[in-house]
Amino acid sequence: MHVGELHHSIGEMTRLKYLSLSSSALTTLPDSIGKLKFLLELDLDGTGITELPHSIGDLKMLTKMSLVMAPMKRLPNSIGGLESLIELNLEDTHIIELPACIGNLKRLEVLHLSGTALRVLPKTIGMLENLKRLEASCCQNLEGEIPSEIGGLCCLRTLNLSWSNIRRLPATMNQLSHLQQLHLVGCHGLEQIPELPVSLKELEFPPHLLWTAPDLSYLTTLVNLHITEKTPQLLEFIRGFPKIEWIEELSSLERLEVIMRDVTFPPINLATLSRLRVLKITCVEPRSLMGLPSSLEELCLFDVKWLMERSLFSNLTNLSSLELRNCRLREVEFDDVLGQQLVKLHGLGVRDSELIERLSMPTLKGLQRLIV
Template sequence: MTRLEYLSLDDCHFLRTLPDSIQDLKMLIRMSLCNTSITELPNTIGGLESLLELDLSGIEVTKLPISIGNLRKLRKMSLCRTNIKELPNQIGELESLLELDLRDTYITELPISIGNLKKLRKMSLCWTDIKKLPNQIGGLESLLELDLRESKIIELPVSIGNLKKLRKMSLHQTHIKKLPDQIGGIESLLELDLSGTDIIELPTSIGNLKRLKILRLDECAIRELPKVIGMLENLQALHANFCGNMKGEIPSEIGGLSFCTKLEMTESKIRRLSTTMNKLSHLQQLHLDRCNEHEQLSNLPVNLKELKFSSHLLWTTHDLSCLTNLVHLHIQCDTPRLLEFRQGVPKIEWIERLNFMESLTLVTGDVTFPPINLATLSRLQILEITCVDPRSLMGLPSSLEKLTLHDVKSPMGRSLFSNLTNFTSLYLLNCQLREVEFDDLLGQQLKELHSLELKDSAMLERLLVSRLEGLQVLSMRGCPGLIETRGLEKLES
C-alpha cells in the first residue's frame, strides 16, 4: 500500500488510533479521518511528505503533534469540531498551506508563528473562544478570506490593515465594539460583515475601502451612517436591517453610491431619506418596512424594481407613479403610527399606473380603501390586500394567479373574480363573514382554483365548496366558529 494516494476513514466511529507505520505512505496526497474516535495522532504523521489535504473534522484529538510542521506540502487542513485547545508553534512551518479551518474548536489563541503562513488564503475561526488575534496576523500577505463569525473576538489588531489582498471578512455576531482605523488599509476588501456586533460607529477610514461591494450592518448597534459612506464608490449592497439605534436622516453623501443596487433598512428609526437618493441610478431594491419613525417618501430613484415601506406612509406620500419600473411593491401594516391617520384617506390611486407590477402587498389593518382599479396592472400575478369592503376593489387583472384578502367584512360579489382567467390560489385572512359560498362567487373559475385557504376567521360558520372541481389544497386554520362545510364529499379525490 506504499503507493496509496487517498485514505478515507470517515465515520469509523470505533477507530481510536493510527499506527506509527502511517509514515510509510510516502505517496499519500489526501487523508480524511472525519468523525472517528481518534484521541491522539502519532508523531510519525509528519512523515507524510506528499500530503496535500488533511481533514480531521469531528475527531477527538486535543492537540497536534509537533511533527505537523514537517508537512511542508500541505495545502488544506481542517480541525473543525475537534477538541483542539491550542496549535503548536510548528504550525507556522506549513509553508504551502492555503486553507486552515478551525471552526468550532476550543482554541483560545493563535500562536505568533501563524504570521509565517505567507500563502494562506482562507482561515475560519468561527465559533471559537478566541478573543484577540496576534499582531502577527498582518503577516498573512496572501489571505483572501477571514471568518470570525460568532467567535469571542472583542478587538482587531492594528496590523489588520496589512492584509492588502483580503477580500472577505466576517465579524457576524461577535462582541467587537470598535474597528481600528487601520481597517481602511484593507484595500482589496469586497465584503465586510459587521451584522450583530456591538459597533456603535464606523471609523472614517472605512471610506478608503474603494473596492467594497457588500457591507452588512444588520442588527448591529450603529447609530448612524457616516458621511464617508458616499466614498464607497463600488458598493453594490448595503444591508442595515433591524438597526434599532439608527436614527435621524440618511446623510446626503449616500448619493455617491452610484453603483448601489440594494439598500435595506428594515426596522430602523430613520425619519427621512436624503434628497440625494434620486442619484442612486442603479438602485433596484429599497427596503424601508417597519420604519415606524419614517415621515415621508420622496426623491426616490425611478429605476427601482422592488420597494417596501410601512403603510402609514400612504397618508403622507402623495404620488409614486414615477416609479414606472417597479415590479414588486410591499406596503405592510406594521406600525402603531397607523392610528394617527385612521380618520383620513390613504393615497393609493397612483398604484394604478405602475404597469410593470408583478406582485403587490397592500395591507393596512382594518382600513377601508378608496376605490381602486387594479385591472390596469396587466402583469400582476400576486396580490395581497386589505379588503374591508370588496366594492372598493373595482377591478383585477386577468393575469392574477394568487389573491390574498385581509379583513373582509362585506359580502364578496362574483364581479370581483370574473376577470381572473389564470386564477389558481385564494387566501382569506381574518375574514369577518359568517358564510361564504364559493360555488356562487367564482363562476368560470371554479375548475381553475387549486388552493383555497382560510385563516384566523373566527366568525366564519358555513362554507360551500361543492363545485370546486380542481381544488387540490383546502385549509381552514383558526376558524373556531366553523360548524358546516358543504360539498367536501363532492370534490374529486
C-alpha cells in the first residue's frame, strides 16, 4: 500500500478502531489520518516512516501507538494532543529528543524509549502523573544527569536506564514512592547512588558503585538485588574491599547476585537473610562467607581460589542446586565439603574451570543433573 491508497481508504473507514501498517513500505502517513476520530490503536512497527503528520494530534481517542524500528528522529509538537494515550512505544527508532509537549500526555502509563538515540529526558517528563513504566535502556547517547523533575512521577513503578551513559541521578529519586524496579546495570559512568525510595523490590546497578555506595540497608522490602557485569572502573578499586556489609540487613531478599571477578569481599554473614532462595556470589575466599541461610535452594560460587570447608554448607538442608564457576582449584572433594546432609541436592555444576583435574562425589546419591 502506498500513501495515496491509504489516503483513499481512510476516507471510507472513518469509524476504524484498530489500524496496523507494520512492516509496510510506507515512508509517510497522509494528513487524513487525523480523520480517524475513533481510532484506539495505531501500529507502525517496522515501517519506513520518518515523520508523523501534524494531524496525528487529532486522534483524541488513541490509547496505544507503536513505532518500533521506524527511522524517525522527532515527534511533532501535536503529539501533545493525544489526550487518551496510555502506551507509546518508540523502541529502536532514531528519536533524538522528545518535545516538551510530551508532558501533556496526562494519561500515559507506559513509555518505551529503549534503543533510541535520545540525548536527554525533557524536564516536562515529570508532568506524566500517571506514568507507571519508563523503559530507556541501551540509550547510549543519554548522558549527564537525569532531570530532577522525574521526582514528580508519583505513580512510577519501573525505571530502566540500563546501558546508558548517565552520570548522575537526582536527589528527588526518593520521592518516587511507588517505584518497585530500578535497573542501572551497565551504567558504567554513573558516579553514585542517591537515596532511593523504600518501596523498591528489585534493584540492579554496576559493581563499581559498591566502593562509593551509601548504606542501603533501609531498603527492607527489597526482594531482588543484582550487582553484576564487568565495568572498566573495577580495576581502580580491586585492592580495596567493596562496601557490602549493609546487605546483611535486607531481610526480605529472595534473590541476590553479587558478581565481580577476582574481587575479595570483606567477611559477610548472610545467615540473616532468612528468605533468600537464590545466591550467586563471587567467592575468592570461601571463609569470607561467614554464614548462609538454610532457606537457600540455589547457590552459585564464582572465582573460588581457596579450599571450601564443610561448615559453609552445614545448614543448607534445602539446597537443590550447587554450581562453581571459574573455579581456580585443581580438585574438589565434594564428599568432604558437602557430606551427606544435602538430601535435596539434585543438580551439581562445575563450569569454566580449566584448572580442575579431579572431582570426587560418590556419596551424592540423589544427584540427577551433573554439568562439568
